[in-house]
Amino acid sequence: MSVSVQISHRQGNFSLEAGFMGTGRLTALFGPSGSGKTSLINMIAGLVKPDQGHIEAEGRVLLDTQAGIFVPRHRRRIGMVFQDARLFPHMSVKSNLGYGRWFTPTTERYADMNSVVELLGIGPLLDRRPGKLSGGEKQRVAIGRALLASPKLLLMDEPLASLDEARKAEILPYIERLRDETKIPIVYVSHSIAEVARLASDVVVLAQGRVAASGKTADIVQRLDLLPAEERGEGGSMLETHVMRHDEHYAMTILGSPAGEIRVPRLDAAIGVPVRIRIRARDVMVATRRPEGLSALNTLAGTIVAIEPEGRATVEVRMDCGGAPLLARITEQSRQALNLEPGLVVFAIVKTMSFDRGNTGVRHGGEVHL
Amino acid sequence: MSVSVQISHRQGNFSLEAGFMGTGRLTALFGPSGSGKTSLINMIAGLVKPDQGHIEAEGRVLLDTQAGIFVPRHRRRIGMVFQDARLFPHMSVKSNLGYGRWFTPTTERYADMNSVVELLGIGPLLDRRPGKLSGGEKQRVAIGRALLASPKLLLMDEPLASLDEARKAEILPYIERLRDETKIPIVYVSHSIAEVARLASDVVVLAQGRVAASGKTADIVQRLDLLPAEERGEGGSMLETHVMRHDEHYAMTILGSPAGEIRVPRLDAAIGVPVRIRIRARDVMVATRRPEGLSALNTLAGTIVAIEPEGRATVEVRMDCGGAPLLARITEQSRQALNLEPGLVVFAIVKTMSFDRGNTGVRHGGEVHL
Amino acid sequence: MTWLLDLTPDEWNAVQLSIKVATVAMLFSLPPGILIALLLARGRFWGKGFINGLVHLPLVLPPVVTGYLLLLSFGRNGPAGAFFEHWFGIVFSFRWTGAALACGIMGFPLMVRAIRLSIEGVDRKLEAAAGTLGAHPVLVFATVTLPLTLPGIIAGAILSFAKAMGEFGATITFVSNIPNETQTLPSAIYTLTQVPGGDAGALRLTLISVIISMVALIASEALARRAGKRLDSE
Amino acid sequence: MTWLLDLTPDEWNAVQLSIKVATVAMLFSLPPGILIALLLARGRFWGKGFINGLVHLPLVLPPVVTGYLLLLSFGRNGPAGAFFEHWFGIVFSFRWTGAALACGIMGFPLMVRAIRLSIEGVDRKLEAAAGTLGAHPVLVFATVTLPLTLPGIIAGAILSFAKAMGEFGATITFVSNIPNETQTLPSAIYTLTQVPGGDAGALRLTLISVIISMVALIASEALARRAGKRLDSE
Amino acid sequence: PARAADGDVVVFAAASMKNALDDVNKACTPDGGGPALISYAASSALAKQIENGAPADIFVSADLAWMKYLADKKLIKAGTEVKLLGNQIVLVAPKDSTAEAKIAEGFDLAALLGEGRLAIGDVKAVPAGKYGKAALESLRIWSSVEGKLAQAENVRAALKLVATGEAPLGIVYATDAVAEPGVKVIGTFPENSHPPIIYPTAETADSKNEQASTFLKCMQSDKARKLFEAQGFTVLTPATN
Numbered sequence A, B: 001m002s003v004s005v006q007i008s009h010r011q012g013n014f015s016l017e018a019g020f021m022g023t024g025r026l027t028a029l030f031g032p033s034g035s036g037k038t039s040l041i042n043m044i045a046g047l048v049k050p051d052q053g054h055i056e057a058e059g060r061v062l063l064d065t066q067a068g069i070f071v072p073r074h075r076r077r078i079g080m081v082f083q084d085a086r087l088f089p090h091m092s093v094k095s096n097l098g099y100g101r102w103f104t105p106t107t108e109r110y111a112d113m114n115s116v117v118e119l120l121g122i123g124p125l126l127d128r129r130p131g132k133l134s135g136g137e138k139q140r141v142a143i144g145r146a147l148l149a150s151p152k153l154l155l156m157d158e159p160l161a162s163l164d165e166a167r168k169a170e171i172l173p174y175i176e177r178l179r180d181e182t183k184i185p186i187v188y189v190s191h192s193i194a195e196v197a198r199l200a201s202d203v204v205v206l207a208q209g210r211v212a213a214s215g216k217t218a219d220i221v222q223r224l225d226l227l228p229a230e231e232r233g234e235g236g237s238m239l240e241t242h243v244m245r246h247d248e249h250y251a252m253t254i255l256g257s258p259a260g261e262i263r264v265p266r267l268d269a270a271i272g273v274p275v276r277i278r279i280r281a282r283d284v285m286v287a288t289r290r291p292e293g294l295s296a297l298n299t300l301a302g303t304i305v306a307i308e309p310e311g312r313a314t315v316e317v318r319m320d321c322g323g324a325p326l327l328a329r330i331t332e333q334s335r336q337a338l339n340l341e342p343g344l345v346v347f348a349i350v351k352t353m354s355f356d357r358g359n360t361g362v363r364h365g366g367e368v369h370l
Numbered sequence C, D: 001m002t003w004l005l006d007l008t009p010d011e012w013n014a015v016q017l018s019i020k021v022a023t024v025a026m027l028f029s030l031p032p033g034i035l036i037a038l039l040l041a042r043g044r045f046w047g048k049g050f051i052n053g054l055v056h057l058p059l060v061l062p063p064v065v066t067g068y069l070l071l072l073s074f075g076r077n078g079p080a081g082a083f084f085e086h087w088f089g090i091v092f093s094f095r096w097t098g099a100a101l102a103c104g105i106m107g108f109p110l111m112v113r114a115i116r117l118s119i120e121g122v123d124r125k126l127e128a129a130a131g132t133l134g135a136h137p138v139l140v141f142a143t144v145t146l147p148l149t150l151p152g153i154i155a156g157a158i159l160s161f162a163k164a165m166g167e168f169g170a171t172i173t174f175v176s177n178i179p180n181e182t183q184t185l186p187s188a189i190y191t192l193t194q195v196p197g198g199d200a201g202a203l204r205l206t207l208i209s210v211i212i213s214m215v216a217l218i219a220s221e222a223l224a225r226r227a228g229k230r231l232d233s234e
Numbered sequence E: 001p002a003r004a005a006d007g008d009v010v011v012f013a014a015a016s017m018k019n020a021l022d023d024v025n026k027a028c029t030p031d032g033g034g035p036a037l038i039s040y041a042a043s044s045a046l047a048k049q050i051e052n053g054a055p056a057d058i059f060v061s062a063d064l065a066w067m068k069y070l071a072d073k074k075l076i077k078a079g080t081e082v083k084l085l086g087n088q089i090v091l092v093a094p095k096d097s098t099a100e101a102k103i104a105e106g107f108d109l110a111a112l113l114g115e116g117r118l119a120i121g122d123v124k125a126v127p128a129g130k131y132g133k134a135a136l137e138s139l140r141i142w143s144s145v146e147g148k149l150a151q152a153e154n155v156r157a158a159l160k161l162v163a164t165g166e167a168p169l170g171i172v173y174a175t176d177a178v179a180e181p182g183v184k185v186i187g188t189f190p191e192n193s194h195p196p197i198i199y200p201t202a203e204t205a206d207s208k209n210e211q212a213s214t215f216l217k218c219m220q221s222d223k224a225r226k227l228f229e230a231q232g233f234t235v236l237t238p239a240t241n
């Protein structure tokens, strides 16, 4: 359950010098346009042979330029979802989907055509040619094609970019299940912090061909300075929690965390199941006294650890709520008005509604039946 | 400043029966994958001739099947950004960008190569071939190419889908300026409510080839029922405000609105300039008494107009704040706890941080110099 | 129509033989044609220019010269002729097989060019995609490259067939003009143009040859259209 | 090498004439070749099948027949010949122009096929994009379709040139074999093969012809590579 | 092993003899050794094919040179060579031509041609062309028309050039001129102005077919003679039986 990559490569004026160890199940590659994400993923897939490097997945050495090892792409057992769909224009959607199966030993097939087709909502398209699909339909077929090859390593290059939110929301849980229930490592390129925070166990931030940061998702997501200014509101803290109980009356789930109980909309998960939640810094309010008569349901007591100014108008307030770190993004004006200082005991207020599906990731376990 | 479309067309099993009047400056086409957005835009561009229909832009009839009018694509003066970039592979990036200029009368050229190149950050790519660009780079060049044709109608098919947030945030204001300062109508396909709410004057929601709803953005964005479940948190109300004053000390701008003053991060707009803000329903808290010791800066008094249940866990609270409608999305549990009922006077609380750049749209005026 | 089909037995034989020769020439040049086209389109090896030149040779040489070279190498006493006779039991000299060989070789440059152009037009990114899905390069070729090359293969095949229907210089020089064995339509036409009063007969055979070729052409166009439709608007 | 280049004045003339004829044939067939290829690739009109058949005819007909048909139509008394002489002052009969005409026509099907294949391979979505940017269809063709068709145009041109270097049946039938005017290399070679003991001379001229063609071939490949590199990995 | 059909005699014959030889073949069937399989092509091609092991039993050449070529290489069965037929060359003009000529030493052929060209078989390669050149030389007008030739691939093509009016005059065989409605003969070259026009025939050295000599004999028979003469040839062998 690991991918390790160390690459040095030049193409034109662009030089890529990047390496990371993805020890978790889903490693996200995050970075601006042109930073080398696709190039890196192409090398893992064996489509580009880097000038120098070493690539290992699940203990298999796929590339070692020093030892002269280069496993050809068709023996890497990789499922790749390309940024451009790259469907075979001369085959029907169905044949496209089934293409990889031909080359997978029967015993190693774990993906099932029917359930993948249903998940992706491409049932009505099966007899069509790719030329007659819409942009999003193409991308969905491309995802299905990669999955149905039952790969041992899944590479996804912005797979959801051309999909609407509803579609994304349908497919994300499936990727979660893939991540948790099959033991295939996934390398996932994305522009969206929300996606990364929800899916990734590790994040590698690329910038101009270099690794700007890499590590556990929770650590990276907290480091708002790594994010582009516009994305900082999306950053925040990750809390590892577990399902404590369900409140069937109000259709809520109560999660237990070191910071206290957190109420979120009803999750479809059994008692005890671990759930990771993301609390966006901009969704967190700080109060100096426990508020009353307010619709927000989650009030977590904590101590201010640090206050970092961020521009003139904004500060980031780092709190420790029973051991769990929590990040709030508020105005400098509020900070002054409330006299917030490190050491002060405060209440962090988070609306239940902040925990929509995009921000709660259920950790699955056990064997998968796709 | 208007586009009117009325189409009836069959392709394969898919039938498109759609019509809308975009009287504003930017009409957004919004809808799930495969709902017919690209098809519709192709017809406006003259790439597909619909079975029946009538298309008018800025008073020019582009298509009228009954009168037998079909203006060929090259005389429509349209700038189209395709979902797939469609750059000319045999030309350098520079030639791609300059292609449309050749066919634009000198007097009608309003777009300037240098500023577009700079805006899109494609300066270093000018001598490259499209084959050697990354996905996002291609898309940026495609946007530039369409702009530089100085079109009279701009059609954009998910132009920002493959761009990172930072890039998006850079390009969005440019599109705003295009919308406001040149008088070109824009038809903009997008999956993102945030983009739509920020940019669009009108929204057309497509579903399975039919118009599910259309109207002013403010009206559509409030109708959460039109949105897919996952997007409802993104929905909310639009407030038309104007810049009252700037608070240079805290780097804030105070906007005047019928609901009262609203503090947002410093905007780069002169006093009096109209600003449209989006207040996401999920960002609004409701309190029965004016809260104290809370970091949230904006507290708007209002009366509850209606409460609509949405699923078992959630309700939508519709308020009237000094004539401006405001929408909050809270849990049923909170509603019961606070005894919220129509007619009750309440306080809507919105963090200043909710108004990041994605949610404030400055309305530009006057002549444009791109 | 009766005057058109009112043929002597020898002429009938020539018609049938021509169809047989052209078909065999086309079918047997397809596999090597595809292979060589692939080599030329994709390969990077020493001697590629030489192979390319060799393939074009029958186009450049006067057919008589090609025929004569075939006679020298594939004739009964030629080295290639001896080789094929010994190892495969195939005799070319003065057999219809020889006519097919001559026609195949004369049409070879046309076929290779068409296929090569098509191969060069195939998007290699699709091949890369097939590779990641586990297909061995040979299978990638068979399932992706080849089907996408179909228009070129069809064009190459019809060019080869048509050329075979008209080829005469190399054939008559190589395998002579023996009725029922090596007398193809063009040879028969040639003979008729060489004698007084033969024009009407030559014209008639020419028309028959044209009709056969046009039927083949129309069939090939229909095939290509079907192959093309499958890629429509992609 | 001396024995190779130790040519009689007539042979030198034949070499020069052949290059001239092949070049002119190639250059002058390019515009109509591109046009017809475009029509066949894109057009949907009544009689398309007929034009397609007509284009292929020189391939199917024995060259002698083609030459004879040329004689009948483009000869001094032929309708086309009279037309060209009257309106353009161009005389084909017994002139090198006639040789170029014959060679051009013999190579025409090859050229058209290559260009057509390439045109059919052009992504029409790119043309649509050019259209929306304001380019008139003719300009779209010139700035997008044509450059993307370049590999096919180069292939077609070299096929036409090579064919012209080897064409002899139609040429000699149409414009005879007049030294210094219509005696191209293949005609000269043919003559030598018809004389007992002429083989050495024929071989020498054949080699020269092959060398010229190979030079042209190599140049065309280099050109095509450059054209192709520009599209690399797109 | 390359014998065509079971035991049929295979004749390699100059293409210009097709009409006559097809008739003769019929007449010689079945008791004259026929039916023979007759392959018509240029004498040069046939000779080279025989040199390369073609399954021919009998070779009929359009001139003596290619027969000699084979004989020199010992590919002709000794003693079987027969000078079978003779022919004449004539000056032809398009049928509506008003040209008149009296062929004699020094006659002004060049003036008769005017701006036009003299159609003739290739003077180096095609037998009729070689004879024509010899005749013009012996009539001492070669140098005046040498630059006005239109040399054709074969004599039939030369005839076509005249028949279509492309060339105002041409030199072809009498046998060809007779049957072409588009031309008229305006003069015959004297026999002594050129080497005798002879079509020789012989059995090949490799021939094992016993019928070959029968067929060869039949070609010299009276019934064959009539058929050859009907096509305009002169038969050179003495009449038999």
Ligand SMILES: Nc1ncnc2c1ncn2[C@@H]1O[C@H](COP(=O)(O)OP(=O)(O)OP(=O)(O)O)[C@@H](O)[C@H]1O
Pocket: A131, A132, A133, A134, A135, A136, A137, A162, B011, B012, B013, B014, B031, B032, B033, B034, B035, B036, B037, B038, B039, B040, B083, C233
């Ligand atoms: N050429 C065609 N023939 C038949 N059906 C087609 C054709 N092109 C598109 N369609 C179908 O028409 C529907 C609308 O396609 P369209 O491309 O307009 O969707 P879209 O709204 O742009 O979707 P996306 O967001 O995925 O790009 C789809 O269901 C698609 O499968």
Ligand SMILES: Nc1ncnc2c1ncn2[C@@H]1O[C@H](COP(=O)(O)OP(=O)(O)OP(=O)(O)O)[C@@H](O)[C@H]1O
Pocket: A011, A012, A013, A014, A031, A032, A033, A034, A035, A036, A037, A038, A039, A040, A083, B131, B132, B133, B134, B135, B136, B137, B162, D233
């Ligand atoms: N074949 C090539 N030759 C030269 N430079 C290239 C080539 N392919 C890509 N590049 C450059 O390498 C850089 C990285 O490209 P890459 O496709 O990996 O970016 P990316 O991170 O995937 O970006 P995006 O998010 O836009 O898809 C870009 O600057 C691009 O221009």
Ligand SMILES: [Mg+2]
Pocket: A037, A038, A039, A083, A157, B134, B135, B136
């Ligand atoms: Mg990329």
Ligand SMILES: [Mg+2]
Pocket: A134, A135, A136, B037, B038, B039, B083, B157
């Ligand atoms: Mg679309």
